[in-house]
Amino acid sequence: MRALLFVLALAAAGCVHAAGQSHVVTIEGMKFVPERLDVAVGDTVKFVNKDVVPHTVTAAKQRVESGEIAADRSWTFRPRAKGEVDYICRLHPVMHGSLVVH
Amino acid sequence: MMLVRVFSTLALAAFAGTALAQGGPSDPQIAGIVVAANQIDIDAGKLAKSRSKNKEVKDFAQRMITDHTAVNRQAGALVKKLGVKPEESDTSKSLKAGARENMASLKKLKGAQFDKAYVDHEVAYHEQVLDAIDKVLIPSAKNQELKDLITKVRPAIAAHLEHAKMVQSSLAK
Numbered sequence: 001m002r003a004l005l006f007v008l009a010l011a012a013a014g015c016v017h018a019a020g021q022s023h024v025v026t027i028e029g030m031k032f033v034p035e036r037l038d039v040a041v042g043d044t045v046k047f048v049n050k051d052v053v054p055h056t057v058t059a060a061k062q063r064v065e066s067g068e069i070a071a072d073r074s075w076t077f078r079p080r081a082k083g084e085v086d087y088i089c090r091l092h093p094v095m096h097g098s099l100v101v102h
Numbered sequence: 103m104m105l106v107r108v109f110s111t112l113a114l115a116a117f118a119g120t121a122l123a124q125g126g127p128s129d130p131q132i133a134g135i136v137v138a139a140n141q142i143d144i145d146a147g148k149l150a151k152s153r154s155k156n157k158e159v160k161d162f163a164q165r166m167i168t169d170h171t172a173v174n175r176q177a178g179a180l181v182k183k184l185g186v187k188p189e190e191s192d193t194s195k196s197l198k199a200g201a202r203e204n205m206a207s208l209k210k211l212k213g214a215q216f217d218k219a220y221v222d223h224e225v226a227y228h229e230q231v232l233d234a235i236d237k238v239l240i241p242s243a244k245n246q247e248l249k250d251l252i253t254k255v256r257p258a259i260a261a262h263l264e265h266a267k268m269v270q271s272s273l274a275k
Contacts, residue, residue: 051254094268095261
């Protein structure tokens, strides 16, 4: 019971992710929203492009490459390793975001 | 560079002048300005893509072609839906005249000189378009969907300006 309460308290504090949680990053106004997101290994992160122009999610170091995501399309990423994934839009180098994988 | 500045100042004066003289462009005229402004940058991008040997400049040019084509596709779909026929105005005409002069002067240049002139003009042009969006196009648009589209496109133009400045400073090194 005490252990359960502890887990619940941690979950409430946002420190624990149940594996397989789904997240959404919206690409809008030439920005990734939210720009920084905490996720867990095995979660899914759906990038939804609400802009008029195409975008990519690219992290060369981790070999993450979405290819072009057209307007009103999406791309889903499932992180497999812990660490920070700093990504950019390869087409618009002024756009960047990061996933903190726990 | 000076010449570019003079041209863009003149073109901007034309944007603002038309707006003041007529109490702002009508929606069909705004549609005409949007289509012309995108097409101008697509044409300049095609010239740069074929003429430049610099990867950064070529990538930027391709970006302008793809993005402005996407914007024009959306604008085309919207005017069709609204039943608006894009109309010429003094602003769209002066934009096109400025573009013809820019293309003519770019075509005389090669190599690093071409790259610098193209990118400098892209910086000035996107500054000019942002200014027109804020001062003329958004305030004058009467149809809400047309206003929303221009508002939605604005961040892309701002990102292009930042991208152009990045290329500009890397060329200066």
